[in-house]
Structures are given as structure tokens and as C-alpha cells.
Amino acid sequence: MAVSPLKKRAYFIPTGVLLSLLFSLYLMSHATESNSEFNGLFSALILVNIAGTIFLLGLLISNIRWLWQQFSTQAVGSRITAHIVLLFFAISVVPTGIVFYFSSQLLHQSIDSWFDAKIDTAMQSSLTLSRRSLDNRTLSLMKETRQLANQLENETDIFLSLTLAGLRAQTNANELTAFSKQGQIIATTNLDPGVLIPNTPDSSTLLLAKQNREFIGFEPSSDKGLIVRTIVEIRNTNPKRYLQAIYTVPEDISELAGSVEDAYTAYQEFSYLRNSLKFSFTLTLSLALIFSILAASWAAFVFARELVAPIRQLVKGTQAVAEGDYEKKLKTNRQDELGFLINSFNAMTLRISSSRTEANNAQRDAENQHAYLETVLSHLSNGVLGFDLALRLKTTNYGADQILEHPLTACIEFSLAEIAIKCPELEAFTSLLIDKFSAKEKEWQHEFVFSINHQKKTLLLKGTPLYAADKTLSGYVLIFDDVTPIIQSQRNAAWSEVAQRLAHEIKNPLTPIQLSAERLQRKLHSQLDDDANKVLRKSTDTIVQQVSAMKSMVNDFSNFARPPQSKPQVISISHLIEDITALYQGQVQHLIVTIDDHLPNIYADPIRLRQVLINLIKNAQEAIADDDNGEINISANYKKDCNSIKICIADNGPGVDNSDIERIFEPYSTTKDKGTGLGLAIVKKIIEEHGGTIIIKPVMPQGANFIIQLPVTNP
């Protein structure tokens, strides 16, 4: 991941603070030296360091909070970040802690070692010695002051200053001052005439002098030397007067005493500051320790974040790839192994993406091909069945369902034996296929005749093995076609030809025969007697009648061969049925008509349909003629699934033998004593001309049911 300039800038402030703190710590360590010029900045430096440490602590807390949030939300990379930070923390804390502990111990021991009981005693002794030395000297000076005071007995205040000046000249005193009990200066004299204000004792000294009648003490002078202050009560004065004499201690003694005092004070101060010194050093060390740990912790976060960022990117990238986003590209400017990893990931996703595109294209092509084949197969009137090597049905099409009149789509993955069990009517068909495919012939062709739904069908089967791309046998394909209509049409065509020739050949002599018979009757009527006339008339009538019957039969033949031109129009099939059945209401005892409401109109020739219905009703009427319980059921309903009208004309007559059912619609196929046997053939022809179908089914326990299906078409 490329570190954005903003993020880089975000590191500037903490880095600046770190460097500043480092410099501040350096100054602080220098400031602790007694003669350092940074001495005055010590407190400020502590403050700066504490503020910096608080800043770093805040930085660390915010980073820990960020990590905690990442950890709670199970964010990618949070665990590895936590591990790195903890590792860094442990690595930094342990050694710095050890260094801190031993440094602190060493420091404390070193400071303690500076102070020794012997040195304490020596310093105290030297101070006492100095005091004793000065005491001896001050005692003699005290005596001298007493003598001076004695000389001032009975002296009045007026002469006191003159007397004092004289006395000072006789002694070593620097200054002589006489003052009252209240401390009021009465007279004073000084070795230095420029000094106008005497060195007066403080109130407590004066009090001591008044209490003890005398006082002696030494004290530092303003010029770094020592002076001895003696105060003695002047006797026989009223009010009370006191004489104060100030002597200067010789310079060499003063220097020595001052030196001892300075050394002792310095040692005493140093000893007193021992704990403070330890505290200060410990504070400095602690700040350095805290600073180091905080800086290391922050650095750990920075390092972990930098390290985890590309890993997090990679995880997100892999998640995106897992979710199918192969266009995911990861950005990086890194030149290290992680950068190499990200670049490899990008290359991988690019390859996957291109492979996926190719696979998609191939799949799309295959799907298109498949859809194309499906469309072709589904719209193919031929039946196509595909089998695997175990002769399990893999593929079927609409044509196969229609031809075999079984929904083979429901038998996908069924073996041929299982299909035979499920559809017993297809047993012969499946047995043939098992035999043929088991024979392992390369290609085979077979004409197969079998009955299904009481209809005889002739199928032309063509089997072929199916080879995979690697030329191995992967299954079998069967293509078959129902050639029954072709055979039927060929037969019809032959019959039409026969009928046409027959009609032509028969019709030609019929008219001359009829005319000749009528002529015979007309010419011979007058020449014959009554008996002969009767015979003649009967014979000629029979001839004319039979010729008419033959003409009618020939016309039927002619109609079968050359049907009149169809005149289709939009008609209501329910009205048509109602009109026709109305004609038979009186003739048939039990005529039941059931027509659905709202039957759609169809586009058909009403005259020819009327011919069909009358023919079928007439057939039914004839079938039940000998039965008192004869019944005809006529029904019509709409079949939405195939958009057609289904008309059923059923009777409970004797029915049709199974052997006759298959051939009942063929010309000259009749079970009746009278008739040409063309009625049902013409009915079927008319129905087929309208695009419909007609079948006959036996009715249980007896009877026959003609089922017509007419498509609902528009002009």
C-alpha cells in the first residue's frame, strides 16, 4: 500500500515530539550537573518532558483504542497488529526495565556512598573546633569590653560620645556604641569615620543582653569576614546603658573559619539533598524509561500498521476474489517482499480475470449452442433421445414426447428398463433399443410398428453411437420419426386415385343405362300387357333406382377423391352442436349434450363440420338402434393447455373390436352391413383438413367414443 502524503505528514508531529523529547532529555541530564548553564531550565525541562510524555501517552492510548476497536470488530489484521505491538512492548519493556532497575540501584548506592559517618563526624568536629577557637578569642574580647564598660561607669550621656571615642582608640574595637535599654543609641564611634549608622543588635540579641547583662557572639560581616559582637551592661548608670563593642576577627582566622563554615554548610546541604537528589535522578531516569517505552510502543504501532496494511489489503483482495470480484487491483509502491506479494496477487487476479472472461465466453458459446440445439430439437417433429453408456436417458425432446405419447422428460436419468416399467406401453420400444444398442452396432436403422393408445404407429428408428471429444464412446443417440401419416397419406392417395378412376369408369355407363331403362319403359309400355308392364316397370324402376344408388356411391367416391373447396369462417362450435343435436332430439331416446360455457369461436367450414358431426351422430344412432337403453353423450369443452376444443361423441352400443379400431378410419373399412365404408375416412379427412385430430376409444363396459380435437385458430 502506498503511504499517502497525509499519513506521512501525520507521522511528522509525533516524530518531532520524539526528537524534541530526546533533546530535552539530553539537556535535562546536563542540567543536573551543578555548574551547568541549563541549571535554571531544569524545571522547565521536566515540564516539557512530562508534557511530551503525556502527549506520547495520549498517542499510545488513542492507538490502543484504535486497536481495541479493530479487535472488537474482528477487523482484518487486528490480531497480527496486536501480536506485533505486544512483542515490541515486551522487547522494549524488559531490557529498559532491567537497565532502569540497575541504573536506579547503582545511582542510589553511589549517592549513599558519598555520605559517610566518619565524614559527618569530621565535618562536625571541624566546625566545633572553629567555634572553640573563636570562643577563646571572643572571651578575651569580652574581658576587654567589660573593662571598657567599667570605665564608662557614672558617665553622663553628654560626655559619653567623647569618652567612647577615646576608649575606642585604646582598644582593637572597630566600633563602640552605647545605647539605652530600649535600644536607643546614645553614642557611637567607629574606626571608619564614614560609617554614620552603627551596627545595632537585633531585638533578640538585645533581649539576651538585658537578661544576662552581657552578650557575646560572632557573626559574618558584610565584607565576608567575621566580626565579634560584645554587649555589656554599664554599671551605675541611670537609666540603664549598654556598651556594644564590635571587633574584627583577623583575616586569616576569618578565612579559615569561613572555609570550614562553607564546607560544612555545603556538606550539610548536600546531605540534606540526598533524597531529593535521588528523586531527581530517579525522575530523570523514569522519564527516560517512560519515554523509551512509549516511543517504542508508538513505533510498534507505526511499524505494525505499515506491516499489516499490505496484508490487510491482500486479505480484502482475496475476499473480493472469493466473492467473485476478479477485477480487484491492489495499489502499492513498496519494493520489498510485501510489494512483490501484492504485485503477484495483481498478476494472479489479472490471469484469473482473463481466464474467467474466456471461460465465460466459452460457456456463453456453449450455452448458445445448447440453446440453439434445444430450440432445434424442441421444434423438430422427429423424436431425439440421448442415452449414456448405461442406457440411461439423458436427453429427450418435444417430438419424442409427441410421437411416443408419453412425457419422457419425466424419465430423464431413468434407464430403458426403468422407462419400460414406468410406461408399459413402451416396453416393446425399449426392448428394441436395448437389443440394438447392446449390439454395439455403429449405426443402425429400423422400421418399428407398434400400438400405443389403441393406435397403430409406424416409426422409423435410426441409432448412432455418440463420441466424446477424445473419440471415446460416451453414449447413444436415437432419432426416430412417426411415418404413419406418410404411409396413411400414401394409402389415401392410392385410394383417391382408385376412387377417381372407379368413379370415372363407373359413372360414364350409368347415365346411358338409366336413359336406356327409361326409354325401354316408355317404348314398351304401350306394347305390353299389364303383367308384362308390371314386370317391365318393376325392372326399369329397379334399374333406375340401382343406377341412382350407384351414382350416389360414385359421387361419394368422387367427393373422397376430390373434396369440395373448403369455405372456412368464424363459427361458434356450441351453436353448431346445438343446431345439429336439435334435429336428433326426437329420434334418439337418450341424447345428452354437455357444452361448456364460453367456448371460443373457431375458424372452420361449418358445412363440412356439420357433415362430420352428423356422420358421427348417425353412426352412434345406428349403433344403439337395437338397444332400448341406448344413449348418446355429446360433450364439448375447451382445452387451454393445447388451445383446442375437444368434442366427444360417445355411445353405449356394441362398440368396435380392438382389431378394427386401428383401421376404422381407412376407406372401405366398415362393420355395418350397409354403407360404403367411406364415412369415417371422409370424417377424418375433414378433421385433418381443419388441423385437428380424431381418435376412437372404447367405452367401458361397452360402446365407442369418438374424440375430436380442433385447434382454436383465427383467420
Added chain:
Amino acid sequence: MLNKNLKQTYPYRCVSCFMLILALLFVPASTLADEKPSITIKTATLSFQDKTYLLNARISYSLSKEAIEALHNGVRLSFNVDLSIIESRKWLWNKHHHSLTLPYQLRYHTLAEIYQVSDTSNKLQHNFSSLTAALNALGTLSDIPIHAIASNNNFSADISLKAYLNIEALPLPMRPLAYITPGWYIRSNTFQWPLVH
């Protein structure tokens, strides 16, 4: 002399303020709240004589046991008396016209067993045989000339006076602890009175 004092005062005051803030952070608030001021300004006047303002004040110093212990162990205690001329403004913050610091030092002379009070700015020192006398002298400001205030100031101003122990003048190792120890919090409240021209 005055300018020098002013120059030295500012950074030290800043540091003192910072350290005071730090001390307030570290020391429980109740501790300082219960602490009575150890320095009390009893009286303070500014009189005008011979074209010069003279300061007279009576300040009562009271040292804590920590301060006394340090004093007897050779530590010099520095006290500052800060004087400021403040112009009160209605809509803005107060304006400090002049600030003056009078530094004093108190030390114990081990050899002579006396207390020394030094006026650091005038390099004067006085010896006292007792601490009470020394503190008494330290708290007596008599006729201190304040040259910084001009007589022709025509604004209404207040004079503020406060005295405190200068922790920054303590030996270096003592300072961190002194800032967080209430015993070293030796200072007065600000004593303020109007300047009369």
C-alpha cells in the same frame, strides 16, 4: 538594576506558573485548599515623597517545617516581593503597566548560629540571632523607592503586592519535589489597593 530584575523575572515566572499548574495536577486539590496562606501582607502603602514613590509594607512570614528544616541544613530560601501597577479596564483584561520584583534571601549561618537576611538587589545583609527576628526583618519594607512609577500617570490604577518563596531558586534537586509538596507552597494572597497620585 530594575530592568535586570524585570528580565530575570519573566521566564522564572513562566516556569513557576507551569510548575504550579503541574503541582496542582499532582497534589490533591483538597490539600492546597485547606492550606492557609503562609505569608500575610498586613499593611502596604505607597507614599509619594520627593518625586518618588516609597513603598512601606508589613509582611508576616510563616515558614513550614520543611522550609525550616531545609534552612537549618544550609539551604538558602529566596523570597520575592512582586509589585505591579495594574490598570483596570472595563471591557478588556487588566493592563500591567509595571512589574517589579524585590528579591530577598534568608540563610542560616551554621558557624555563627545566626540567621542572615539579604536584600539581594541592594546587596545588604543583616544578621539575626533568632528566626523570628529574621522573619520580622524580612517582612518589614520601609521606604523602598519605586522609580518605575511616574508621577504623571493620569490613569486610574491599582497596585498589587504579593510575596512568595521562589522555588526556582532552591537547589536543583529540590525543585521537582518542592513543586508538589504543600509545605513549599509559601506565598501570600495578592494585596491590592488603589494608587493615589
